[in-house]
Amino acid sequence: MQPLDADAIRASFVNCSRGEAKSVTLPTDVPWPTRDFLGWRDPKAPGRAYLVVPWGPSVVGLSLRAAPPATSRLRSNMCGFCSTTHSLSDVTLFTGRRAGKSGREGNTLGTYVCANLACSAYVRGELKSNVPQPVETLSLEERVARMEDKVRRFVERILETR
Template sequence: MKPLGEPEIRKSFVNCSKGEAKGLTLPARAVEIPWPELEFLGWRDPKAASRAYVVLWHEDEVVGLSLRAADQPTSRLKSGMCGFCGTVHGLADLSLFSSRRAGQSGKDGNTLGTYLCANLQCCRYLRGKLQPDAIQPAEHLTVDERIARMETKLHRFVTQVLETR
């Protein structure tokens, strides 16, 4: 991912107010973020556990999404799969995130949701820098192929958030 500065990150958000974007807590100083190892920057807000953010380059523009994490499910299922990277996690490490749609649709209350790694560290799981607790399905894809698959899913999600209906 091409490096971004704090002003670019804050200005990128398409589904929250300028005031919300200005007040959000960044994951680290921009110079400390390992940009070459990321396809997107994702983090949970340490001051508000239900808030999360994703920032990425999408069609040559920086797009930031404000997300909300749902309460942990009380399902009998024991594991689930991230909708971006395909990593299998126990339910404690997987969250349902919803994103207000951009524009009037979002102001009208329309959202889009998906299950993701609760810590939003998909890029690190794909590169083997983090190991999930759950047993992973056998795959014969290279790391680059897995990253390409995640990017396809990620950009599809962003496109759906940006759609005006």
């Protein structure tokens, strides 16, 4: 992903007000070359998360809400973006208001994703889950492409204005 400055990140949000975008706590020290999208949790408001995704020649930013963490560690779940298996508490339901009139009417869309939104790092093996992973025959490039497709489809559904 190409490096973005604070103004570009704040201007990218499509499902929140400009005032909300101004109050976003931005991440620091992002390893841009190894990120396919920028995702982070707000350290000042743990229930808030943000996703900034390359979108054609620009980027699209989404404001998300994180469901409270699960209390059981006995089960596991798979990330809807990177397909990494985690303990149940390390996968979170993230919901985002839909863009436009639909979102203003209260319509949301959700998906279960790595709680730390570090999917790019898991796909590349920079981070490891504490749960054994199924064996995959896909190459790194194919796994990255699969993840990018899943993220793109989620963003497309948020942007739908029907």
